[in-house]
Amino acid sequence: APAAVTCPTGQVTGNAACCALFPIVDNLLQAQLFDGGECGEEAHSALRLSFHDAIGFSLQGGLGGGADGSILAFNQTETAFSANAGYNLPYLDEQFPIFLQSGLSAGDFVHLAAAVGTSNCPGAPRLKFFLGRPPPVAPAPDNTVPKPEDTVDSILARFADAGFSPEEAIALLSSHTVAAADVIDVTIPGTPFDTTPFTFDTQVFLEVLLKGTLFPGTGPHVGEVLSPIFGEMRLQSDFALARDDRTACFWQDMVNNQEHMMSAFATVMAKLQVLGQDTTQLIDCSDVVPVPQVLANPNIEFPPTFGTADLELNCPSLTFPSLATAAGPAPTVLPVPGS
């Protein structure tokens, strides 16, 4: 490995080629795009965008270039796809001028922004970043991104076609711990998927296993199923994957297992973020990614009023962890403020 170098900005990195990234991380991403380093709407969107960009790839060929930034460079085309609803306007409009200022290729920008945005969420693993993706050649075709109304068969088939096992698909869905929906029910934008949308904890894996009883807005809408908690959105896809014979144990194994979730998510994101790229041509600049805050207490609890009786489990081979119930009245989750 090359010796560590001290950059003109004072930061230390393993490769001088990475020095140019520190001002981009500090001044463009953290200060501007992420409002001073928040795990807010823009950080969530940056993470989601890395998925929608990379998944436009097939092991069989014939689809897009994977983690190449095509979703940003050709945003007029790709954001017209229905699965990409929810960012076309606010987030890409915000990211695009910052991307142009950065001087990075679209792929490097999308995947650096995802790694840095995720680092703002306490409890997240520190994601890797590799520099040097060439500019994208063409937009990805439509229908590469799974939709919440898709069947488990179709979702797992799409992940497999892109090179991901069912276990890796569930690891990727850890991302829904820092997530909210704007377009599933447009009457309630920013409706989170768990009670802690600013914390990268395992709460989402627990809450999706609770019996659903209500719709947070005017539901049911396409891709939406009953939620257990006021102000919380449940995707049909998360619901089904948490209960399907092929994935229920991978899902349940994440509950109250912060270390396992962090390492599984970091590993699968490292794969996702270079999908379709020639990694021999990329430089490891992971040391430019900020170190996320560690959770002081990674143990989760049932939300107030919930307990074991509310669980819908389908993994007989795993013992469900023993969890306390948080004190207080039945919760209402507040929306994530928009950009």
Ligand code: HEM
């Ligand atoms: C089965 C696969 C998946 C489906 C069906 C799915 C579906 C969705 C939907 C419908 C939304 C809300 C959109 C809206 O109404 O605004 C969403 C949000 C989100 N998704 Fe996924 N998703 C999947 C996998 C992933 C993966 C693999 C990642 C990242 C690794 C990811 C990251 C996110 C994030 C961070 C958000 C929140 C965005 C925000 O709050 O602005 N998702 N997802």
Ligand SMILES: [Ca+2]
């Ligand atoms: Ca959370």
